[in-house]
Amino acid sequence: MADPCIALRYDAWPEIGLGHLRRAYALAQECAARGIPVRHVVPERSRALLERDGIPAGSILDAGTDWLSQAPDVTHVVTDINWHGNGLGASKEVARLAAAGVPVAMIDCVPPDEYVDQPSPPALIITPYLNARRLRAAPPNAAHWEAGARYTILSPDYAELRGRALPKTERILVSCGGSDPDGFSLATVDALLGSGLPLDVVVGPLFAEGIRAGLADRAAQHSRIRLHDAPATLAPLIAQAGLIVGRVGLIRYEAACLGTYGIYLAAGPAYADYFEQFTARGFAEIYQDGRNGGRAAYLARLPALASPETRAPLLRRNTAAMAAVDGTGAANVIDMVLTLTQDAPTQRGPQ
Template sequence: MPDHLTIRADGDAEIGVGHLVRCYALAQAWKRQGGRVTLVTKRFPDRLTEWDGLERIELGDVVAEADLVTTLAAGDGWVVVDGYHFDKTYLCAIHAAGRPLLVIDDTIRLDYYPVTALLNPSPGFSKADFVCPPNAATLLGPNYAMLRGEVLQARTPQENPSEQTRILVTMGGSDPRCLTRIVLEGILLLDPQEFKTQVILGPSNPSHREISSLAEGRDDIEILLSPADFPHLASRADIAITAAGSTCWELAYLGTPSLTVTAADNQRPIASAVDRAGAGESLGDGSLLAPRELSDRVVRLAANPDRLARMGSAGQRLVDGSGAERVVSRLQEHPS
């Protein structure tokens, strides 16, 4: 088994940074096994520059996208591709180059996956749902949800309830639909004596000034821009209001109950799965969410500590934190 893993993923204000974050979790697990990792992306978000230990290639600077397949063909080891903009033609070109290919997806996006292995952490899918080469491995469901080491280290026993219910708001790394503002309008209706809210803005969120202006004068609301200790903040929250992306798996592992907001069609399976598992409740399409509806749901949930405790336990049953290690193990054992 070659020790080199090459990851091709992007993150920006339009597509968010979730693809990069989960690929970084895989990179961490790969390196823990003594492997080497090269990350290829169009542009490194500010937070990504702090991720040490990865060899990095920035497209448009060192190599153009059109030349990437040639570059990959000359290398060794697994190639990982994560992103909805990589079409079947692109994947076929990499697969034909002869290196084993892992594609990460969240839906059934293609009518054929030219892969050596396919990873889809969303629940409810089976191998029969995907058309792949006969010998391709399929890694399906939340058991393969890949979490960063920072998240794995942040899980602690729940603290005793505080006088105020602690709310965490996170709409992902970019929030192109400005759902943070919609959620914040609901938060502003909460009693500041009973609730304390931290609003997380990701590294690619362009609405920092607008959000800060909305919360001006409210001591119960704190706006945080891409905090380094996000996993710790999430583990301390009593309720998280989150976009239904990969952050849901982090919150589930941490035992933090969630109210999920759907920001894109590919998030619907995750929102439904978290709801079915009892780890959270779905608020539906974020663009249709009314502020009063949100505040009412938060108040009802906060008034039911037994329900919150059950949701936290259900989340930890859903995601055990070993997903990245399982992926590494499957890649190492699969004939390439």
């Protein structure tokens, strides 16, 4: 087989957030450490994000074109396009790629956005979530399925920082994703103002100007608020934080890896079984819009952090979470991808 070259097919825009992009970057870093070239395959609407982050233009391919036939050096494809509502769409796209003869590894999601059986299944499905196997009634129709938190994809600085055991502080990290379309960061900060606790507030790269202005105004009025504008990584902030609050997303695993507890709100009732298991393990409290008080219950929880007795148990290093998410997921994923072999040579035609 030719020297490996991996195409990372993923999506990123305000409505779905930047978790897929961050996972792709982590996989690209793991590939770079092994000397494996990668191609970033994204919709045209995502290109500006990659270029902003310094991804070379020549390594970016337009997912809306017949990109696979334009990249004959690609030996493997990894897809991460199972965002909420796109389970079937992702499955059909993966089937087209698999039919072209290239080994496809699909980063899968938990129900209801999991892989839907297709005539040409992927060679490998990886569901990189805690207790993922318990959430499926039956294994997916693929040659191989791997699941569990050992495949959680994080950037290399998480594995490095967890070894340092930095002392926890009483600082609260507020993170509402890369885009925050509904201004949830403002509501979260407002709910915490009365606590008197120091806040580190992440301003995502896709935040609207009105939300940015609102956060800047609050920081100007309260010296204990620090704003962090589009940091390249959240790892140092998570490592020193006593607690994380905000929107649930990839950060729940980043926090678990570094032993930091989180209080999160999920947008909508999807993935309830999964979030309840995550909460039951003691790694975080996850509230959901439309369930058990949702947003109101989450916002009502935050002022209680003013009490030292309430917050003290939450500020301890969560060693059980660290044991579940050890920071080696990107390496484990690439190890599995490289076991895949290409089908008998075929001429790649339109997908």
